[in-house]
Amino acid sequence: MTTMESLIGLVNRIQRACTVLGDYGGGDNTFSSLWEALPSVAVVGGQSSGKSSVLESIVGRDFLPRGSGIVTRRPLVLQLHKTDEGSQEYAEFLHLPKRRFTDFGVVRHEIQEETDRITGKTKQISPVPIHLSIYSPNVVNLTLIDLPGLTKVAVEGQPESIVQDIETMVRSYVEKPNCVILAISPANQDIATSDAIKLAREVDPSGERTFGVLTKLDLMDKGTNALDVLEGRSYRLQHPWVGIVNRSQADINKNVDMIVARRKEREYFATSPDYGHLASKMGSEYLAKLLSQHLESVIRARIPSITSLINKSIDELESEMDHIGRPIALDAGAQLYTVLEVCRAFERIFKEHLDGGRPGGDRVYGVFDNQLPAALRKLPFDRHLSLQNVKRVVSEADGYQPHLIAPEQGYRRLIEGALNYFRGPAEASVDAVHFVLKELVRKSIAETQELKRFPTLQADIAAAANEALERFRAEGKKTVVRLVDMESSYLTVEFFRKLPLEVEKVGNPGGNPQATAATDRFGEGHFRRIGSNVSSYIGMVSDTLKNSIPKAVVYCQVREAKQSLLTRFYAQLGKKEGKQLSHMLDEDPALMERRQQSAKRLELYKAARDEIDSVSWTR
Ligand SMILES: Nc1nc2c(ncn2[C@@H]2O[C@H](COP(=O)(O)OP(=O)(O)OP(=O)(O)O)[C@@H](O)[C@H]2O)c(=O)[nH]1
Secondary structure (H helix, E strand, O other): OOHHHHHHHHHHHHHHHHHHOOOOOOOOOOOOOHHHHOOEEEEEEEOOOOHHHHHHHHHOOOOOOOOOOOOOOOOEEEEEEEOOOOOOOEEEEOOEEEEEEOOHHHHHHHHHHHHHHHHHHHOOOOOOOEEEEEEEOOOOOEEEEEOOOEOOOOOOOOOOOHHHHHHHHHHHHHOOOOEEEEEEEEOOOOHHHOHHHHHHHHHOOOOOOEEEEEEOHHHOOOOOOOHHHHOOOOOOOOOOOEEOOOOOHHHHHOOOOHHHHHHHHHHHHHHOOOOHHHHHHOOHHHHHHHHHHHHHHHHHHHHHHHHHHHHHHHHHHHHHHHHHOOOOOOOHHHHHHHHHHHHHHHHHHHHHHHHOOOOOOHHHHHHHHHHHHHHHHOOOHHHHOOHHHHHHHHHHHHOOOOOOOOOHHHHHHHHHHHHHOOHHHHHHHHHHHHHHHHHHHHHHHHHOHHHOOOHHHHHHHHHHHHHHHHHHHHHHHHHHHHHHHHHHHOOOHHHHHOHHHHHHHHHOOOOOHHHHHHHHOOOHHHHHHHHHHHHHHHHHHHHHHHHHHHHHHHHHHHHHHHHHOOHHHHHHHHOOOHHHHHHHOOOOHHHHHHHHHHHHHHHHHHHHHHHHHHHHHHO
């Protein structure tokens, strides 16, 4: 096997693998397309420019569909493999891997059928290529991509948009820097109006990767020739122009053999008064050799960058696979293990949020440090202990006989009434912390990488965690309300024992002590003092609750969440059957699809790497 053969063959094999995986450029591949990195030769030309004829001549066989309208509606990747002299010619399609076609009329029919299989009878075009390999002693190793002919008008049965669609598709091939453009123009038409040259000029202005081919030299008006074009004066390219004489329509109708046609072409140039001096560099056989050599050298130059692209893609795919997670086992034990592992990962993240390391836990402290004190400050004690209300409550408590020394019942009622107000902020703290925890559960689920692939398990964990948080909240409420109730069930005796002293201190701002005490007994000052005594008692209770509510909340909710958020879930898990477990591990179909795609791609890239390695060794 020569180096040339193996290099082009190498690219052929990689190209075929790409098509199998749906990587033929375009599309929204996350990864750089291998296809696009591979050098290729794309054949472009306007309608009736002689594109099919050139291809058939290069192959030495007629096998392309003919007809009116746009016949080529999918790219045809034509891979030519030279075989030993005398061996039988045959063709193979990638989509029919087991069949060898020796009748090229059947090949033509199959191209038509396969075109319709994707595009339907609607005569639409499709970018999905058909791969055809031809093994023959009459070819050189070469790969060509036949593209739909550029056209200006849609014909009957074809949608208007097809003109633009074709140009877009052809452009998507030829604009790739690795694409060699075989631009076909007929000689009996002004080169300035050639569709192929127009497009080539746009995408390859320096003419580095364009090969100009001039067909129909025999159809030029008598007395004119194409030397200005062929010698590069009309339109300059980096590579020399190649003139071609294909079979005429009459030849085709007469079924003139392709090999005979090649010979006639050779004779045409050899005997031509105009082109005789260029004869060795004209004709379809020469063109095929020229392209083969060029493609080989382009591939050789590209191998290092293809290799590095492949290695980079393999790395990317490996890490993508790690990220997506490997496929799950089928037996119940392994599934239970997977579920537990994923749950643990979630719990770990949730704890990190509370303990620090991840944000969010500080918001619990925010509740105690800001929300609770602010709520306590806002309680309407001013209104409750207004002179008017104090008077009313104390009088009502006294009944028909006003109190004699101190309004014991009045104090109790005022205090009890005030203490009731503490329920609000106490319960609100429980709710606030509940919402912080709930949010942290949500965040932790989103952040648990291992959970991403299991939407069902995600929902199950969320439900279990939220159910647990609700239980903790109920417990928290019961506890804080109890703290408040405890305050009203037994008042701090000492506080009141100290009161008479304070009364005198407060009630004696420097005047006569006896007179003040006597006149104030049932006056405004008396009630104001009661109000202020109750107020300072309430202040004391408020300080106590400010400290004890957070303790209760942490005890009932935060600590529980950390310790036993999923305890019940685990208990239920133990009772589940294999079927229920595998239901929990139902994966997101999109993700399964992605894993499959990535796995296939990885296989492709690894195979490509092996191919390249083996070629490098034989060199
Ligand atoms: N005499 C002569 N006729 C040619 C030559 N090249 C092509 N033709 C004729 O021109 C017509 C169109 O040639 P094709 O090879 O079908 O051209 P095409 O570009 O593939 O055409 P479409 O696929 O229909 O767009 C056919 O009748 C060919 O016989 C040539 O070099 N000399």
